[in-house]
Each structure stands twice: as C-alpha cells, then as structure tokens.
Amino acid sequence: MTRDALSLYHTESAKGQYWSTANVGEAMPGVVTPFGWSVWGPAIDVGMKDAFRRTGALEADRVVFTGEADSSAVTVFHGRGALSVSFLCEMGDRLPGTSSDAIAKQLLGEVPPGIQIPHTRKRIPAVAVMMPKAFAGIRKEALRDTAHTQAWWQEHIRAMDSRDMEATKRALDDARKKQIEMTMVQARAVFVGVQSVYDQLLALIAKSGITDEQANALMAGQGSHAETEIIADLWDLGRDKMTLESFLDKHGYHGLGEGQLIAKMWREDPEPVLRLAKLYSARPDSEHPHLMAEKRTREREAAEKALLAKLPAWKRPVAKQILKLAVARIPLRGVAKEALIRCLDVCRAAARRMGTLLREQGVINEVDDVFYFTADELIAGLPANAKELAAERKAIREDLLRTDLPRSWDGTPERVPISERPADDAPAVEAPTGVAVTGIGASGGVVEGTARVVFDPTEVDVEPGDIIVAPTTDPSWAAVLFLAEALVVDIGGPLSHAAVVARECGIPCVIGTDNGTAVLRSGDTIRVDGNKGTVEILSRTQASV
Numbered sequence: 199m200t201r202d203a204l205s206l207y208h209t210e211s212a213k214g215q216y217w218s219t220a221n222v223g224e225a226m227p228g229v230v231t232p233f234g235w236s237v238w239g240p241a242i243d244v245g246m247k248d249a250f251r252r253t254g255a256l257e258a259d260r261v262v263f264t265g266e267a268d269s270s271a272v273t274v275f276h277g278r279g280a281l282s283v284s285f286l287c288e289m290g291d292r293l294p295g296t297s298s299d300a301i302a303k304q305l306l307g308e309v310p311p312g313i314q315i316p317h318t319r320k321r322i323p324a325v326a327v328m329m330p331k332a333f334a335g336i337r338k339e340a341l342r343d344t345a346h347t348q349a350w351w352q353e354h355i356r357a358m359d360s361r362d363m364e365a366t367k368r369a370l371d372d373a374r375k376k377q378i379e380m381t382m383v384q385a386r387a388v389f390v391g392v393q394s395v396y397d398q399l400l401a402l403i404a405k406s407g408i409t410d411e412q413a414n415a416l417m418a419g420q421g422s423h424a425e426t427e428i429i430a431d432l433w434d435l436g437r438d439k440m441t442l443e444s445f446l447d448k449h450g451y452h453g454l455g456e457g458q459l460i461a462k463m464w465r466e467d468p469e470p471v472l473r474l475a476k477l478y479s480a481r482p483d484s485e486h487p488h489l490m491a492e493k494r495t496r497e498r499e500a501a502e503k504a505l506l507a508k509l510p511a512w513k514r515p516v517a518k519q520i521l522k523l524a525v526a527r528i529p530l531r532g533v534a535k536e537a538l539i540r541c542l543d544v545c546r547a548a549a550r551r552m553g554t555l556l557r558e559q560g561v562i563n564e565v566d567d568v569f570y571f572t573a574d575e576l577i578a579g580l581p582a583n584a585k586e587l588a589a590e591r592k593a594i595r596e597d598l599l600r601t602d603l604p605r606s607w608d609g610t611p612e613r614v615p616i617s618e619r620p621a622d623d624a625p626a627v628e629a630p631t632g633v634a635v636t637g638i639g640a641s642g643g644v645v646e647g648t649a650r651v652v653f654d655p656t657e658v659d660v661e662p663g664d665i666i667v668a669p670t671t672d673p674s675w676a677a678v679l680f681l682a683e684a685l686v687v688d689i690g691g692p693l694s695h696a697a698v699v700a701r702e703c704g705i706p707c708v709i710g711t712d713n714g715t716a717v718l719r720s721g722d723t724i725r726v727d728g729n730k731g732t733v734e735i736l737s738r739t740q741a742s743v
Contacts, residue, residue, distance in 0.1 A: 203587070203594055206572070207229070207274060207598060208276050209267040209273045209275065210610050211273070213608060214284075214312075215284050215608070216282070216283040216313050217284075217606065217607055219280055219604075219605060220605065222281045223278070224457075224671070228278070229277035229595055230278070230279065232570055232571060233460075233549055233568065233570070233572060234459040235279075236374075237374050238457075238542075239273070240378060241538070242272045242381055243263045243270050243272050244378055244382070245381035247260060247261040250292075252328060252386060253389075254325035255325055256321075267610075276598055276603060277594075277598035277599075283606065284315075291315050291317060292325065293325065295398070296397065310606065333390055333394070336386055336391035337526055340533055347380065350540070351451060351540035351541075354373070354548075355465065366552050367548075367576070369548045373541055373548060374541075376544075377545060380541050383534045384531075392528055392530055392531050393693070398520045402520050403416060408501065412504050416498055416501045416502065416524075418494045419491075419496070420525045420529055425532055425673050425702075426676070426702050428673060428674075428676045429487045429676055429680045431449065432471070433478050436476065436477075437479060442471065445471060446465050446468055450543075451463055451540050452539070452672075452674045453467075453470070454654060454672075456539055456542070456543075460546075460569040470674075481681075487680070490704065494702060498525075506518065531693055532673075532695075550565060550568070552568055553565035556568060561584050562580070562585060570592055571588070601615055602614045633734045634717050634718070634735045635686065635714045636708075637686075637708045637712070637731050637733075638691065638692060639707075639728050639730055641697060641700035641701045642729045645726050645728075646726075647664060647724065647726075648720075650665065650720050660678060660681040664682055665724060666685050667686040667718050668687050670689040670690060671696040672695060675695070675696070679705075680699070680703050684708075684728065685700050685707040687709045687710070688714050688715055691709065700728075706727065706729075718733070720739070721739025722735055723736040
C-alpha cells in the first residue's frame with residue numbers, strides 16, 4: 199500500500215479538533231471511492247463555508263478547499279466522510295439565534311468535553327448587515343438557481359452514450375463545477391433558510407403548551423417536498439397513469455446509495471422501480487398520497503389555530519410569521535438537494551462513459567475501475583500503469599469497508615472493526631425486552647408493530663404493521679417509507695430525508711439511534727415512540743432468542 203494511494207481515502211487531524219459522521223454519513227454512505235471524494239469533498243467543504251460567508255460569520259479568505267483536515271469543514275478519514283464539529287461550533291458562536299452548544303447538541307447529543315471554541319466579536323458588524331439580507335432572499339435564490347437542473351440533467355444523460363472521450367471529459371468538468379454551485383445552494387438553503395426557522399418553530403411549540411399530536415401536525419403538512427413527489431409518481435406508475443419512461447425521465451437520478459458515485463441509479467437499472475410500483479398498486483385508493491397530503495395540511499392548519507389561541511394577542515404576529523416561514527422555507531432543503539443529486543448523477547454517467555471507452559482501449563480492466571481515479575486524473579488522462587493503480591486503490595477500499603468509525607471523536611480516529619452484516623436469523627445484540635434503542639424523536643406518535651430490518655429497500659415486501667429499521671436513508675427510500683407504520687434509523691437528524699418523509703407521511707420516526715439495526719431483528723414486536731425518541735422491544739422473535 200503506497201502513501202499516495204492511501205491519501206485518497208484518509209487525512210490526519212490534530213488533537214483538539216472534533217469530528218462527527220453525523221449527517222454527512224447520510225449524504226456519503228459507506229466508504230467513498232477516490233472519484234466520489236474528488237467530487238463530493240470540494241463541493242461540501244466550499245459549499246458549507248460559502249453559506250457562512252454569506253451570513254457574515256466567516257471570513258472570505260477561508261472559503262477554499264485545501265484538502266487539509268484542520269482547515270476543512272468536511273474531510274475524509276479511513277474512507278468515510280466527517281463533519282468538523284469544531285468548525286460548526288465556531289460558526290454557531292458567531293451567529294445570532296444559535297450557539298456553539300446548540301449545534302454540538304444537535305449533532306452529537308452533547309457538547310464534547312474539552313472542545314475549544316475561538317470566540318470573536320469582530321464578525322458582529324458583518325453578520326448584522328449580511329445575515330438579514332441572506333435570510334430574506336434565500337427562498338427566491340434557491341428556487342431560481344436550481345430550476346434549470348432538471349432539463350440540464352436530462353440533456354446530459356440523453357447524449358452521454360454517444361459522446362467520444364473529449365466530449366465526455368467536458369461533460370464531467372461541467373458537472374463537477376455545477377456540483378459545487380448546487381452544493382453551495384443546498385448549504386445556504388439549510389444553514390440560512392431552514393435551520394433557523396426550524397429552531398424557531400421548535401421553540402414556539404415548546405412554549406405554547408399544545409399537545410404532542412398538535413406539535414407533530416405543525417412539523418408536517420408543509421406542502422410538496424421533493425421526496426413526496428416520488429411517492430405520488432410511483433402511485434401513478436403502479437396504476438398505469440404514468441409510464442416507466444416518464445418516471446425515469448423525471449426521477450431516474452435516484453437509486454439506492456445515490457451518494458455513492460459508483461452505485462447504479464434507477465435510470466441504469468429500473469427493476470427496483472417496477473417492484474415498488476407493484477407494491478403501490480396493491481394499496482387502497484383511500485391511501486392516495488395526494489389525499490394523505492391534503493389531510494396533513496388540514497391537520498397543520500388546525501394545529502396552527504390551536505397554538506395561536508394559546509398565545510396572548512401581542513405574541514401572535516411573531517408566531518404567525520414563524521409558522522408562515524416554516525411552510526415556505528423547510529421544503530427548500532429537498533429542492534436544493536435534488537439539484538445537487540442531479541449533478542452527482544451526471545458526474546456518475548460521465549465517469550461510466552469514460553470507463554466504457556477506457557476498457558475498449560485496454561487502459562482498464564472493468565468499466566467501474568474508473569471510479570478508483572479522481573476527476574482530475576480522468577480529465578488529464580490516465581497513466582500507463584492505470585490497471586495496477588486501480589487494483590491497489592480497490593484493495594484499499596475493500597479493506598476499509600471492513601471497518602467503521604465512531605460517531606464522534608477528537609483528532610484522527612481509530613478504525614473500528616465491523617463484522618459482516620448479520621443475517622435475519624442471527625442472534626441479535628443482547629437486549630432484553632424494554633427500551634432498547636434511543637435516538638431523536640423526529641416525527642411524533644406512538645406505534646406498535648413488527649420490526650423489519652432493511653438494508654436494501656428494493657428487496658423487501660412491506661407488510662401491514664411493519665416498522666422499517668434502517669442504517670440510513672436517501673430519497674430512493676421514500677417509496678418504501680410511505681408503506682411503513684414507523685421508522686427507526688441509525689444515522690440522521692431532525693432535518694434529514696427520513697425525518698421529513700416520516701412527518702409528511704404522518705408516521706412516527708426515531709432517528710440517530712446508532713445501533714437500531716444491530717439491536718433489533720426482523721420479526722421483533724416493538725413500540726416506537728416518536729415523541730420521546732425511544733424504541734421498546736415488547737417481544738423477541740424466536741430467531742433473536
């Protein structure tokens with residue numbers, strides 16, 4: 199193993215710098231390939247920094263991707279992406295309405311002991327001027343800047359298989375640049391437009407004294423989200439009201455593990471889509487997604503009236519503004535994310551086209567060997583020993599796939615060995631009946647049902663009463679989540695995809711459990727409390743005993 203090859207998967211960090219796989223583990227699941235990190239890394243790092251620059255909290259000269267861990271907002275350790283908790287806490291300390299402690303608690307559930315936050319008041323004038331302007335314009339900007347990406351994606355995908363090497367290189371260069379642009383939009387949407395509104399909504403709910411059911415209704419029914427559009431179109435596909443070609447032309451950039459550039463999307467393998475459509479066709483018309491969405495909207499509007507009724511008259515104007523902003527801003531998270539996922543898919547398509555051409559020329563052995571080179575290497579042209587380099591880098595990734603990282607750490611993390619994924623009939627991690635799993639209550643309500651541990655949503659038939667237990671999710675999971683009674687997810691936070699879909703579908707969700715897929719087994723009878731963030735085992739399936 200050469201140092202150069204390992205550096206494509208790993209950086210080093212000084213002690214006193216805190217990191218976490220929270221959130222970024224949902225965007226980039228598992229171990230990235232060198233190509234995947236070369237596309238993702240600069241985009242997320244610069245995108246996050248740019249978002250805070252636009253609020254006035256971050257100096258402009260820090261908005262640069264250095265590749266060095268301690269000057270980064272995001273980096274890679276042992277092949278897995280990690281967010282700098284230190285950076286986010288520093289930004290939280292500089293912004294009004296939040297704090298370093300609040301951000302650390304949201305990411306990790308606690309403030310890391312010994313974390314040092316550099317305090318400064320020098321950014322206050324810049325924040326006072328720039329933050330209100332950034333906040334006021336974010337919705338219009340996000341909708342305007344992402345509107346063209348659907349047609350842009352379609353144009354590239356339709357032409358890709360007929361392109362020669364030079365045209366494909368230009369397409370890849372175009373896509374990775376646009377990926378950075380759209381990740382900037384996504385970061386602004388989340389950190390400027392969504393996060394503060396979400397925090398204000400939570401604070402308003404906490405002070406109002408409304409019921410858990412009313413609070414849950416306020417978090418949902420906010421209109422169309424990108425993920426719920428997939429659900430509605432799958433419903434139509436299952437009833438022959440939409441063709442497969444039309445569905446893929448609209449949603450084909452999605453697929454299992456879509457944050458992994460080496461993964462195959464629905465446009466490349468539509469079999470999962472057909473299988474899901476068949477499941478939808480068996481559902482009664484009373485469960486039509488549009489009817490469910492209308493019901494959520496009515497429940498939200500009723501909850502808004504109940505909340506306002508509990509407030510004194512002088513507090514109602516501010517409360518009304520918060521409620522209005524929640525409906526307008528929170529869906530922006532999905533709008534911007536869809537745009538950057540389209541960019542990722544064009545990068546993927548260009549890489550596979552190059553892989554096809556390079557294999558035909560005898561430069562590499564397999565089409566997907568192309569993902570073991572960076573975007574810069576592919577555009578510049580591969581060296582004569584490309585086959586040997588691909589084999590070495592592939593071996594490193596296969597070794598890294600056998601290990602994991604802790605949820606959070608200080609400095610450079612140690613690799614944690616992991617076993618192969620347990621079979622459904624394997625003994626579960628020892629846990630008696632009672633509360634066995636805890637996380638964040640991301641969507642309220644209490645449901646009892648049968649656990650269904652799912653690693654691939656395309657390989658499961660969801661039965662009535664099933665509660666999906668998953669390691670992480672992406673938008674391709676939305677179709678399966680709609681069919682579940684409740685959700686339990688190892689990785690994620692209150693604004694991650696699973697939490698948003700759960701709220702829009704009106705089902706309880708406990709997210710960020712870390713160990714739900716290890717403790718629970720398919721067939722266990724469990725109770726999910728989305729208000730408290732707990733999962734209780736009522737009885738073990740025989741296979742778990």
